[in-house]
Amino acid sequence: MDSEPHPRRQWTLSVMSLSLLAIVLNNSVLNVAIPQLIEELDASTTEVQWIVDVYSLVFAGLLLAAGAVADRFGRKRFTLGGLVLFGLGSLLAAASDDVGQLLAARAVMGLGAAFVMPGTLSIIVQVFAPGPERRRAIAVWGGVSALGVAIGPVVGGVLVTHFGWASVFVLNVPLVLVTAGIGLVVVPEWRDPAAAPVDLPGAALGAAATVALVYAIIEAPVHGWVSPPVLGALAAAVAAGFGFTARMRRAEHPLVDLAVLRSRTFLGASVGNLLLVFGLAATLFVLTQRLQIAFGFSPLQAGLAIAPVAVAVGVSSGFAAALTTRLGTRGAVGLGLAVAAAGIFTIAWAGGYWQVLAGLLAVGVGFGLSMSPATEAMLSTVPDERSGMGSAMNDTMQELGFALGVAVVGTVSQRLYADALADLPAAARSSLGGALRLSREEGRGGVADRALDAFTTAAGVGMTVAAAVVLAGAVFAAATLPARVRPGAAVGPERVGASSSPGAAGSRGPGARGTAGPGRSPLSARWGGSQPVQRNAP
Template identity: 40%
Template sequence: MTTPPAPPATRRWWVLLVLCLSVLLVSVDNTIVNVALPTIGRELAATTSDLQWVVDGYTLAFAALLLLGGALGDRYGRRRLLETGLVLFAATSALAALADSTGELIAARVAMGVAAAAVYPATLALLVTTFTDRRERATAIGVWSAVTGLSVAIGPVTGGFLLEHFSWGSVFLVNLPLAAVAVAAGRLLLTESADPRPRRFDLVGAGLSVAAIGLLVVTTIEAPGNGWGSAATVAGYLGAAVALAGFVGWELRRPEPMLDVRLFTDPRVSVGSGAIALAFFSLFGFIFLITQYFQAVRGYDTLTAGLATLPFAVVIGAVSPLAILAMRALGTKLVVAAGLLTMAAGFAVAAGSSLESDYWGRIVTAMVLMAAGLGLVTSPATEAVMGALRSEQAGAGSAVNDTVREVGGTLGVAVVGSVMSTVYGPSVVDALTGAGAPAPVAEGAADSVFAGLAVAGQLPDGAAVAVQQAFLDGVSAGSWVAAAASAAGAVVALAFLPAQHRVPDPDPDPARGPAPAPAAVIR
């Protein structure tokens, strides 16, 4: 099985539509559940830790298995793996909707993440093998990146609408018809592709990559509860470092590695991937907080809270394709760095919010800056990474791009959420005990802002405002962390990212077919 010739022009763009629907389906589930967290918390008696695992159980499995998913697609066929992943995603979504305990829901979310890890790298790999012309491919990646970014806002809007009319399980059941459409359309339009020289499956490399990413993410999620300096946290990070070192050493020695780690000596890959990771670290951490802010501080219902994120969707949908034009005119370095700095400015604006801040003032301004910055980062950085790969190895290479995105986002939820809790917890306990709440009750309110508001409802006027202020202080601290991460990424991009997204290659010669992709070190 080899990489097929590019399909006709009209069909290529229909193929892109199918790929975008597939990536939208699994990307939306990163955020659609956020707006349902308060409802899930009430109906399933979930703690803040439980709710964090409802979010991170999905992204943990998603991130840990992406490299394996990309390698399996290269070996056994990307369309085949995409279809299998979509079917499994629909089945596990149904299980999540039927869950009647937090344990069952978290388990179903983990299973959904496994399925998503098969879908996501296949979409970008099939895009690369479909669009062989450099300029067309850059445009297609811009559209693909826009859809990925749009999912950040589409998730809360869709979730809010569904929760307004149906139970919380509807945020998962909506996946079933969309997956069916994606599978049917894929059968009609997608052409199978795989590595023309399939190699032996790298079981050890796959196991070490899963262990390294899994330990890193789990340790970060659990660190706030265990303590950042606790034995469990230190042991977890050491285990992740050992597994990562083992993976690198093993892949360097193998004649046919799952992923040639020498690829990261190319700054297009290493710095481009780092920019994507930091952008999504900052964004996902902030989204985890802002969806709670809209309901707990501003008092929005679920639908209004979702609609409040629409400016984000509009801006990123407009900016992402334009970022490719800016990249061609100015080069990757300047566009990616400008995007990260714009995101940092947005988080800084959000950090200055008060209880009196107007939605159409500071809040929308912050979201517009974040969305514009994300749009400037993702398309050029993704094209920089994919420009270093051979098309027949696009699955494993796209999995690198996708893995840093998901790991960055998962760590963002864990770290930014932890910073918020560190500020909110002591402050809300002091405020509620000062208002007359018994110490054990006040300490229970530290679990979440919604628990705090429930306690404040039994106390004199002013207690609820104190809880909201404590939460907003935590949001401010988390926003400054996101701003710092984005700004650091901008400095690194300016220092090390090549000015151009790739070495220019000649236009295809019609007599000889498409020009070969540039040499790459991923095998």
């Protein structure tokens, strides 16, 4: 693609950011509504878990296929179509009268979100030329994602308190309608008419591997990592993963070219992003509980107390492009991950809210500084005409990071908590709430004190594990990422990427055509052929 930016790129960025916010915000507000769902729908603990998890399974399983389909048939069409489908699922969820209906609606929402998430980033890559302006746009994209996670508990607390659990789904409907309506007018369409047919067997194997892995991660804290359901799911994930790899090697038009996965740049950026999201998810998961249990905050107060991390992400994201220009990709990503790790460790052993606040600000700054350059580096390993697939791989890694963060840190914390109360009844060992009920019902005040101490220590150790994981990500990124990512050029010895020569496929102007020049990389030719790539006007 040439370097001419699209004239409506800022409008497009706004629409894509709002689309992303709708997806991310809904997942974070839902947790606040769970107590009402249990009461009003008479849902069991297992049913509530599936209300949350069915979305993740459908979403994660379809990301790769959704990215490939959008590249082939039109990014705008499938991104906005997925957004409308997400809104329809939200409407069905709000109108649900029983758990079965809500489960079906959540699956529809996951299906829609699978097309929205990779589409937002690939369209941003489509309309912004490589270089500082694209870096700033990706920084805004990453900042909006963190904003949705951080403000979700606040928004959810207000909605559930005043309007009930259904309001967390109704919230999506006007946001979807407005965003899709504006998007139809301002977002340019792009498709690759010369692209090969979507590799359906590869898509099925990739979906099976991802779903099995995410299922194992979700179920591990409940059943144990060595339980038959979890081991069976892990075995299925490994088998499907081997099948997927074999298919990618043999297929004439593979869903994912394995040269990308062998790229040090891809590996460093994707693992860095995965571990960064791991740390953020684990921190918010543990801290939300700790603020309410150890500090005595209400749910709404806890949400407000966490909100500063979103401010820190937003402010630091604005400096990410300049920092990357100054320090390079390796320096910016490594520094951001190290700062985030320090923030998580500070929160882990904070004795009061001011220490928590300092840690949250550090986590937000680290996230904002590293997410944008890591994402840009990851996308540099694929040609722009395949950025839908590249975005889907990025989203898949982040989804795995989120699930792993909650599962691993949750498992560590729960195991330490239960071991500290080994002499107490099972109800006290299973959760802090059970221990507090036992203390009230039997008048055993010492049980409550022991349980609170055990919870605080277990939470601190769990978050220390998260900090260590993120710090390991900083070291790994420093060892694998290039000093700088050259705009529009392939990175690494594999020459993974598209040529930035004027003759490369994919003219950036609306409605323009470009032909593949002699500098086109082998990977780009394998994925997209040497035929023109067309970008249509909206």
